[in-house]
Amino acid sequence: MPSINRKAIIAAVSSLLISVPAHASPAFINILTGGTSGVYYPLGVALSQIYSENIPSVRTSVQATKASVENLNLLQAGRGELAFALGDSVADARLGVEEAGFKAPMTRLRAIGGAYPNYIQIVASQASGIKTLADLKGKSISVGAPKSGTELNARAIFKAAGLTYQDMGKVQYLPYAESVELIKNRQLDATLQSSGLGMAAIRDLASVMPLNYVSIPVEVVRGIGNPAYQSGVIPANTYDGQVEDIPTVAITNILVTHDGVPEETAYQMTRLIYENLPRLSNAHSAANDITLEDAPRHLPIPLHPGAERYYREKGLL
Numbered sequence: 001m002p003s004i005n006r007k008a009i010i011a012a013v014s015s016l017l018i019s020v021p022a023h024a025s026p027a028f029i030n031i032l033t034g035g036t037s038g039v040y041y042p043l044g045v046a047l048s049q050i051y052s053e054n055i056p057s058v059r060t061s062v063q064a065t066k067a068s069v070e071n072l073n074l075l076q077a078g079r080g081e082l083a084f085a086l087g088d089s090v091a092d093a094r095l096g097v098e099e100a101g102f103k104a105p106m107t108r109l110r111a112i113g114g115a116y117p118n119y120i121q122i123v124a125s126q127a128s129g130i131k132t133l134a135d136l137k138g139k140s141i142s143v144g145a146p147k148s149g150t151e152l153n154a155r156a157i158f159k160a161a162g163l164t165y166q167d168m169g170k171v172q173y174l175p176y177a178e179s180v181e182l183i184k185n186r187q188l189d190a191t192l193q194s195s196g197l198g199m200a201a202i203r204d205l206a207s208v209m210p211l212n213y214v215s216i217p218v219e220v221v222r223g224i225g226n227p228a229y230q231s232g233v234i235p236a237n238t239y240d241g242q243v244e245d246i247p248t249v250a251i252t253n254i255l256v257t258h259d260g261v262p263e264e265t266a267y268q269m270t271r272l273i274y275e276n277l278p279r280l281s282n283a284h285s286a287a288n289d290i291t292l293e294d295a296p297r298h299l300p301i302p303l304h305p306g307a308e309r310y311y312r313e314k315g316l317l
Contacts, residue, residue, distance in 0.1 A: 029060045029269070032074055032083035034067035037177040039116075039196035039286045040084040046283035047082070050276050055268050066175075068149030069093075069101040075258045076106045082269055086118055086149040086194065087252040088156075088228035091300035101147035110304035112255040112270050113295030113311075116196055116286045119232050120153055120249040122214035123202055123239075124190035125183055131212050133161045133220070139189040140170040142179035150194040157192075157216060157249060160223035176201040184208060194251065196286025197238050206240040213239075216248045228252070228300075257304050266306025274310075292316070 029051055034040035041064055048060040063080065065071055071083035072093040085093075089100065096105035124130035130139055144150030151173065158164060165171045172179070172188065180201045182188035193202065205211065213234065221231045232250025236243055255273065257266055273280070274295060280287035296303060296311045303311070311317045 027057065027059055029055075029058055029081045029265070030079070031060065031062050032065050032071040032080040033062060034065060034071075034084065035175045035177065036064050037175070037180075037199070037201045038067070039199055039284050040067060042283045043280055043287060044084065046276075046280050047273065050272050050279065051269065054272055055265070066145045066148050069147055069152075072106060072109060072256065073102070075256060076108050078108075078258060078260050081257060081261050081265070082112065083256045084115070085254055085256050086153070086228075087114075087254050087298075087300060088226060089149045089152065090254050090256060091228060092152075094301050099147075100152055108258040108260065109301050110257050110259055110261075110266075110307075111296075111299045111301050112257050112266065112304060112307045113273065114290075114297065114299065115253040115255055115295075116289035117230075117232060117250040117252050118149075118153075118194045119197055119234055120157060120192065120194055120216060120251075121199070121202060121234060122190060122192045122216070122248075123183075123205065124212045124214060125186070126210040126212055127186070128189035128212070130190050130214060133158075133163065133214060133216065136163065136190065136214075137167045138169045140172065140187075141168055141190040141192060142172040142174040142182070142188055143192050144173065144194070145175065146173045150192065153194045153249070153251065154192045156224050156226065156229065157220065160220045160225075161216075177204075180205045190214070196253075196284065196289075197234060198285050202239055206242070210241055211239070213242050213246045215246055218247065221249050224249075252298070254299060254301075256301070257307075259304070261304065261306070263304075263306040263309070266304040267309050268306075270304075270307040270310040 031044040033044035068085040068089035092100035093106040143154035179191035234246040274292040
């Protein structure tokens with residue numbers, strides 16, 4: 001019986017290993033979202049399901065976070081493959097704006113594409129008497145987690161309106177749902193929330209007590225002096241008891257990844273987002289405002305090569 005040729009076996013095994021494609025899909029896609037009562041989280045859950053059903057051999061997870069700033073720091077560290085983030089936070093991350101929560105320029109971040117706009121939604125109990133931004137003086141308000149995208153929005157808006165946190169009776173840094181519970185219990189006057197329209201926390205609050213919806217006038221939006229902030233409107237009847245349109249600020253959300261994600265994976269993540277918009281809209285109505293045509297436009301960071309390939313195929317670049 002002939003002896004086994006060990007060199008031949010090693011060579012054969014090596015050739016099999018080399019033949020495995022280097023661009024094979026990763027085993028894992030972790031989607032970084034926000035609080036479970038916001039919009040990022042249900043959309044992240046829907047994307048997780050879409051990816052697990054359509055990308056071979058991939059496992060997905062959805063991580064609830066403090067949203068934009070935390071998400072971008074996690075991506076820079078390679079601790080996630082896809083994240084939701086506000087456009088102004090993405091721009092600050094690229095530059096490494098320390099007061100916005102970024103200790104150094106985030107050079108690894110890459111865009112998948114634009115999503116829906118966030119609307120700044122300031123609601124107060126009618127009992128508080130708050131009807132305008134100026135009425136917030138001396139009152140208690142929650143502005144989101146410290147240095148979160150929402151809290152950075154609050155700072156910018158109050159500054160443009162000639163207000164500071166020192167003007168308020170008390171400022172709390174709480175998640176959406178917790179802020180709402182305090183208003184229900186009359187321990188808080190108002191909350192500023194940056195989210196898609198029809199968010200669960202405000203719907204919940206509006207269903208149990210009468211609210212005032214605070215406008216952000218166009219001149220205040222102009223005074224912010226940041227192109228990421230645009231005038232927007234919360235349409236009448238978005239929430240119970242909201243019978244008029246509410247002028248406010250709109251800020252585009254961006255789906256972000258990092259340069260360590262393989263091109264083919266980023267391509268598939270991008271393709272499956274924009275080919276499943278009806279399914280995302282079923283997860284949350286905010287996704288009704290996501291369009292393929294706008295996805296590659298006005299982004300403050302470079303597109304991931306995989307996303308760029310998809311948009312070129314669609315004739316958008």
